[in-house]
Amino acid sequence: MNPIQNQQIVLAARPDADLQLTDFRLEEVDMPVPGAGEVLLETIYLSIDPYMRWWIRGEKSYNDPIEIGQVMVGGTVSRVRQSRHPEWPVGTWVLAFSGWRRFAVSDGSDLRRIDPDIAPPSTALGVLGMTGFTAYSGLRNIGRPKAGETVVVAGASGAVGSAVGQIARIHGARAVGITTGAEKLAYVRDELGFDAVADYKAPDFAAQLAKASPNGIDVYFENVGGKVWDTVLPRLNMFARVPVCGLISQYNARTGGTGGDDRLPNAMALIMGKSLTLRGFIQTEFAATQMDDFLRDAGQWIADGKLRYREHVVHGLDAAPQALIGLLKGQNFGKTLVQVGEP
Amino acid sequence: MNPIQNQQIVLAARPDADLQLTDFRLEEVDMPVPGAGEVLLETIYLSIDPYMRWWIRGEKSYNDPIEIGQVMVGGTVSRVRQSRHPEWPVGTWVLAFSGWRRFAVSDGSDLRRIDPDIAPPSTALGVLGMTGFTAYSGLRNIGRPKAGETVVVAGASGAVGSAVGQIARIHGARAVGITTGAEKLAYVRDELGFDAVADYKAPDFAAQLAKASPNGIDVYFENVGGKVWDTVLPRLNMFARVPVCGLISQYNARTGGTGGDDRLPNAMALIMGKSLTLRGFIQTEFAATQMDDFLRDAGQWIADGKLRYREHVVHGLDAAPQALIGLLKGQNFGKTLVQVGEP
Numbered sequence: 001m002n003p004i005q006n007q008q009i010v011l012a013a014r015p016d017a018d019l020q021l022t023d024f025r026l027e028e029v030d031m032p033v034p035g036a037g038e039v040l041l042e043t044i045y046l047s048i049d050p051y052m053r054w055w056i057r058g059e060k061s062y063n064d065p066i067e068i069g070q071v072m073v074g075g076t077v078s079r080v081r082q083s084r085h086p087e088w089p090v091g092t093w094v095l096a097f098s099g100w101r102r103f104a105v106s107d108g109s110d111l112r113r114i115d116p117d118i119a120p121p122s123t124a125l126g127v128l129g130m131t132g133f134t135a136y137s138g139l140r141n142i143g144r145p146k147a148g149e150t151v152v153v154a155g156a157s158g159a160v161g162s163a164v165g166q167i168a169r170i171h172g173a174r175a176v177g178i179t180t181g182a183e184k185l186a187y188v189r190d191e192l193g194f195d196a197v198a199d200y201k202a203p204d205f206a207a208q209l210a211k212a213s214p215n216g217i218d219v220y221f222e223n224v225g226g227k228v229w230d231t232v233l234p235r236l237n238m239f240a241r242v243p244v245c246g247l248i249s250q251y252n253a254r255t256g257g258t259g260g261d262d263r264l265p266n267a268m269a270l271i272m273g274k275s276l277t278l279r280g281f282i283q284t285e286f287a288a289t290q291m292d293d294f295l296r297d298a299g300q301w302i303a304d305g306k307l308r309y310r311e312h313v314v315h316g317l318d319a320a321p322q323a324l325i326g327l328l329k330g331q332n333f334g335k336t337l338v339q340v341g342e343p
Numbered sequence: 344m345n346p347i348q349n350q351q352i353v354l355a356a357r358p359d360a361d362l363q364l365t366d367f368r369l370e371e372v373d374m375p376v377p378g379a380g381e382v383l384l385e386t387i388y389l390s391i392d393p394y395m396r397w398w399i400r401g402e403k404s405y406n407d408p409i410e411i412g413q414v415m416v417g418g419t420v421s422r423v424r425q426s427r428h429p430e431w432p433v434g435t436w437v438l439a440f441s442g443w444r445r446f447a448v449s450d451g452s453d454l455r456r457i458d459p460d461i462a463p464p465s466t467a468l469g470v471l472g473m474t475g476f477t478a479y480s481g482l483r484n485i486g487r488p489k490a491g492e493t494v495v496v497a498g499a500s501g502a503v504g505s506a507v508g509q510i511a512r513i514h515g516a517r518a519v520g521i522t523t524g525a526e527k528l529a530y531v532r533d534e535l536g537f538d539a540v541a542d543y544k545a546p547d548f549a550a551q552l553a554k555a556s557p558n559g560i561d562v563y564f565e566n567v568g569g570k571v572w573d574t575v576l577p578r579l580n581m582f583a584r585v586p587v588c589g590l591i592s593q594y595n596a597r598t599g600g601t602g603g604d605d606r607l608p609n610a611m612a613l614i615m616g617k618s619l620t621l622r623g624f625i626q627t628e629f630a631a632t633q634m635d636d637f638l639r640d641a642g643q644w645i646a647d648g649k650l651r652y653r654e655h656v657v658h659g660l661d662a663a664p665q666a667l668i669g670l671l672k673g674q675n676f677g678k679t680l681v682q683v684g685e686p
Contacts, residue, residue: 225611264607269593277621
């Protein structure tokens with residue numbers, strides 16, 4: 001059943017503003033062949049995440065940027081289709097980092113086994129995977145919400161945001177979700193159980209946020225930047241914590257001159273005057289020591305109905321570029337996944 | 344010997360840019376009279392600190408702003424001249440917060456006894472007082488320099504900066520001091536023993552800083568803001584810590600529109616991409632639990648010659664406004680004190 005050719009999507013151009021379909025190219029290449037001690041993986045689900053846009057920008061930070069012509073990176077849920085490694089028999093479900101391609105070879109060192117009987121395997125990319133752990137570790141290590149405090153998160157219907165608000169509530173905090181559109185606002189409030197919501201596209205967004213956080217804001221889980229951050233910042237309480245996880249509103253922005261007033265002096269003055277903590281983080285920092293705790297806690301919370309999730313699944317590897325473009329524009333609803341292969 | 348009238352300096356106008364002498368007014372008022380359980384204090388030394396300019400701005404943060412007509416606030420080293428409190432006999436040296444006035448009344452609850460035999464009493468406002476403790480607590484709780492790491496501080500010849508670099512070296516870190524002028528640069532490098540210095544007014548400041556921090560920067564003790572921060576930010580290492588203690592370069596800035604490019608998106612991207620920690624703080628947060636440790640440690644370091652200090656003393660209460668103006672312009676050299684009374 002294997003096709004003779006493999007398929008992969010590479011970065012074709014480095015956009016300097018909004019990402020376009022033409023920034024990607026689908027390629028047919030030779031099938032990879034596993035050597036001794038290696039396995040052939042077929043991608044079943046590919047995770048689509050905001051950080052991909054960051055890695056495309058070409059700025060060096062915690063990661064090497066993706067080069068032109070390089071296969072797009074990404075976490076995958078894959079199955080072993082050929083095995084020359086005794087610990088990874090054919091049929092095994094694994095969490096991998098194959099990137100945007102149908103087949104890949106691994107020596108097993110970068111794989112984690114997935115038990116499909118515990119939860120649908122796709123959740124290993126979402127609520128029980130990197131995105132859920134991002135929410136969990138950012139709150140546990142940086143946000144540290146106490147009972148009765150107020151936690152605000154944007155992208156509240158999305159993969160990370162939805163988990164942030166629900167975990168905050170599990171800790172006894174008040175969860176305020178920022179999103180837009182009647183359907184998403186209702187989902188966050190009514191299905192996810194956030195205490196309040198605010199519509200960042202509404203003309204009275206600032207008033208909505210003030211009403212939703214009558215005692216100010218103690219934790220702002222930052223994953224969007226831009227206008228939302230400007231509105232949240234003056235409402236932060238003394239000693240508030242801001243885990244800086246993502247800046248999705250900035251990723252498409254041109255580099256260099258930005259125009260507009262310089263907002264940094266005011267932000268620094270508030271950091272100083274209110275004894276704020278801003279802390280950037282990538283979940284990998286905490287994975288080695290806290291992933292087991294997370295899988296145990298989150299598995300229980302899902303079983304108890306306290307941690308709900310929603311997936312936005314598109315089909316076919318060639319749908320991946322549009323899925324990422326839509327994610328960056330806030331068009332998706334839930335954890336964005338591409339179903340690349342059949343289980 | 345007491346004069347019949349007391350003297351005090353009040354805020355006469357709220358400047359919207361550079362502080363002026365005309366923003367202050369010297370007043371003669373009736374002498375305060377201690378009631379039962381109170382003491383009359385004479386100010387011997389008045390501390391002049393950057394935060395005073397911040398409190399004048401009229402923005403509400405951790406403090407109530409100073410109102411027009413209100414006596415300027417400030418820490419003082421004072422002596423008890425009349426006592427109706429058995430625990431505070433006449434002649435006692437105390438650390439107080441009398442503000443910009445010659446005499447004040449206290450019930451003792453806000454006083455700390457100073458032993459003039461351990462160190463000159465003026466040091467209770469500097470290296471053994473708030474400024475020294477600001478350096479100590481910011482490094483201990485936020486900067487947390489490890490041996491071999493690089494710690495950078497601006498205002499390196501000043502009260503806080505000089506202590507930051509020396510304490511960093513005591514912890515085994517590399518200390519880089521930023522200041523300007525041949526005399527201050529030489530003092531920081533040769534007398535305080537910093538590992539390297541950089542002149543922020545030099546055209547090649549960025550190159551000087553790069554040369555001074557060949558392994559990047561792990562801790563930036565932020566007390567100036569502005570251009571220095573812009574130059575430091577791209578040199579921060581992964582997981583660098585930035586105690587945000589002051590922003591002296593901003594205090595005289597007009598509020599509202601700033602012009603110039605918006606530097607916030609780039610700063611947020613670096614915070615995210617390098618997993619940086621920015622943490623605003625006021626030393627009072629840590630004083631209750633760590634002041635005893637500080638006095639013990641700093642006293643020993645001074646005795647051992649590892650913690651040196653320099654005082655910039657002007658004379659007479661009416662010299663206080665110019666002392667603050669000079670401090671904000673970087674014209675002073677060492678901890679700025681006004682000697683108001685005779686011991």
